Amino acid sequence: MQRFVDSSLAVVKESVKTITYESLNNIARLINGMSALLLAILPGKANILEGIHGWELRPTFRGPRLPRWMGNGVSSFNQFIHELSVDSDTSSSADHSSGEEDNDGAYPPSPLSQSSRLSRASSYTKDDKIWTCWIIWIFSWILFPVKFLLGIPFCLYHLSFSRGSKSPSTSRSHQPSPARPLKRVYTLKDHPFHLTTDRRRGVIEDLHLAIEIFIEAIFDVVHKAAHCVLSPSEAFRIMFRWVSSHSSNTDTSAGGLDASVPTATLGEDDPTVRERKTTFNNTLNTDARTCQDVITEFGYPYEAIRVVTADGYVLLLERIPRRDSRKAVYLQHGILDSSMGWVSNGVVGSPAFAAFDQGYDVFLGNFRGLVSREHVDKKISSREYWRYSINEHGTEDIPAMIEMIHQIKTSELKGSKPDLKEETDDDQPYKLCAVCHSLGGAAILMYVITRRIEEKPHRLSRLILLSPAGFHEDSNLVFTVAEYIFLLFAPILAPLVPGFYIPTRFFRMLLNKLARDFHNYPAVGGLVQTLMSYGVGGDSSNWVGVLGIPHYNMNDMPGVSFHVALHLAQMKHARKFIMYDYGSSSANMKMYGSSQPFDLGEYYGLIDIPVDLLAGRKDNVIRPSMVKKHYSLMYKSGVDVSYNEFEYAHLDFTFSHHEELLAFIMSRLLLERPSPKHQSGQKAAISKKKS
Template structure:
């Protein structure tokens, strides 16, 4: 309505002509207006590159208001790939969505875990040529796409759970509830399928497949937490290799915007926790407006460029395609990612202490109950427990998680005897998933190919692991 009104104001002669036509042909004026001010379709071109995939095509929008509500399933199936949705229930009752590009008889599998305010969509958003999920599938991998709680699915087994209670989770729960539930489901599914496809094969191997994990940003921090806590609990993590793209965990250097947010969060945490359990757009109408604005940024390059510049400076000069990312289909009127306040608070605690620690509940008694110690577990002190190869990847242009922060992971792992490698690319923070870079895809695939599937029994975790603090010997990392 505003768009048409502006058209009439700034094009008076065209407006008079349209009004004149109304008296002779009732439908002609509407057609002229629509031809000038509406747009019927958008391409599924690569968001972060200038070279879209040849298999991509123009698709009619799902909504007349120029919003795109495609799901990860829609993107995968439209490009001709197989798809399977698996609903996983965590031990604390959250229902999360594990998505899959299935190769049921494959003995090599890869688990892709997204970062903050992202979803499985990030791994398929660049089409056939530029997406890690499709690249891995084409190389013969059974591909699993993880989703954290509070993003694609906001279901819970307790249908009467309050919003405040639902959002009471930090990065702890991502690493000790979400990832374990998804990987155990992968193990259950793969083991059953391989037994069916190879019924005559005699082996005592409890894991007849190899599973690698590729994680981005906060997903990398949660994956490290998962591996360490499983080792502390003397449980198998079932992974053969970790590829961590710009992993979170250390946040010594942050932009001015994040520094201000850090101090506000720490100072006002008790108050904000009561009134702001999470950051998300609550109603369908306002989600539609947000999505419409972002798509208009794409239609008007000058405005989109201005917004891109503002966002880039706000995030410390990071050159990622911020406007393009906000235009991804999972930011739609039906469902948008949300961010728990406790996750924000957890990141602020990590920045303040300059340590990769689990969540501090602010009470020594509660910490003692959860961790067996008055202080949260410092995960950096237990990097020696990581018993699989780790590939760390940093972005030279990344101003969200700078290369120096990733190098801190590397130094600690190297000093702890971990089989770790470090690589840098000329990327911003979001370029690792949303941009089309052949060299990055080639690197990730080369890392995966280092793990060859075989029928040997996966080595079990060492028994009787001793924590440096005897009070932490309890395996108490449950949610509050």
């Protein structure tokens, strides 16, 4: 009777699981289908989805697993159908991985990366797979009689062995489930972007898991209640045993989640193995890795440096160190981004790793309000913390980080090479180049110009600016509406909304998981991609893919100050690259010595280092005409400047792997610094601008 009740409960439980699982899948299919219909009628989607290859209108999720009670009792036909459904989804994700795994696809190889060569050697086209399947099918039919005759003795032996076993139910639980044929083994070298940045479950997957756990708990209670009714003596004995051993079990189970493991951090001066508490359980299953985790996973050294600005903000300056190198590169991100953008494409496609492989000491800067939201004043309010503009990025953040780089490189090089001071004419025994994207480009230009006005060294030998901000009058209607909203309602909005970010852990976790669902359900992802592109002027960057970067996680998420957005609106309205307008002549007079903020374009003649400007023809956030305006003013001012265009959207400069872009950046970094201008000419230009 007990066995009959157990079997009946198992059948009912697995049936309920299958029904709920399929019902949830049907709801997800319905949402994906409705998204496909909406996506079909939206205008301009062809250009927006152009850079996201492989978008399809059908979801890619696994079929329901075989119930445990059917492990050995399922028919061969049903097992074949189940494996076919799972393998078809797997092969679909392999064939169209470029779209579903955030455009990672088959990357072109880098000359310095062995992983790209292995990736290309292990990838096959769809036609090759079809021909291989046909050949295997033909040979299987030809050799079927031989296989049948040779299989009879093995079947007889298997039947006799199974009859002679004493406890089939016990042995069955330890047998591994029949392995499905693996169509392709994915490794870290095949898809560095996906495996570097995505370790989460989506909302739908969490619902599947939660429903299964709930059903298991309900039927577990019913199963135990049935045991108590059918065999009360056994129930009393189990209860007595549980009460007697309860105290000892609680002590041992309390520390079951945490364990001490020997660890060592790459790049440390003292790489002694130390014990560190590591938790092996993450119930929410979100990806909260940092730039350090991504760098060290690929075997590169890492160093974190805390930098304190003059106004008390604590910044995170990250480093992939080459301590004896006399050439360094400083990488600065743009708005709503962090240092993760420079390493998000793995070993093959990331500028940070490419520069390190070329022998550079790599420094990754982070602006205030992004990765590190620390301040020396622990009691600072949120409104006071977010009270900064692009001025503070260019005159506080970047100077503090570059001076820290100078101190580190000078002490390391002069300590390791005592005769180095005699070889150099100045106090800088290294060359420092800067590669900046978007807002970082505007901030670095502001930094160089203000340092030249203050007659302080800027420490840089070359600037490579990827779609730099500064000029924004050539933009679409969405940015124009935002401009007037910020300018008209700034006195009201500034106290109410000091910064733009997701404030609670729950909503950050929700966005983190939805980013995974946008990949699992491509029509939904395509709809979100299209709507987000409408909000930024129709730019075809992979906006959905960017949401999958780990710095958008439940613990931390990049934000932007209201005054930074207002500063951009002021630049667009003035049609000039100006510093922040404080709203009154007296406030501007106090900050700048004039009633109007500085027009940095008029000071481009102070730039005494080569500048390389890069624009994207598909960039609708900062259009090529605006980058050309930088170039025109620099060229007229006598700056050693170059201009190049690529077929990229705005985010393609950092979040997409392009071999030609990496090759161009590396070629510009390797150029020798030209002889500087005469000091007398520089002093004359500075005095002229001041007057």
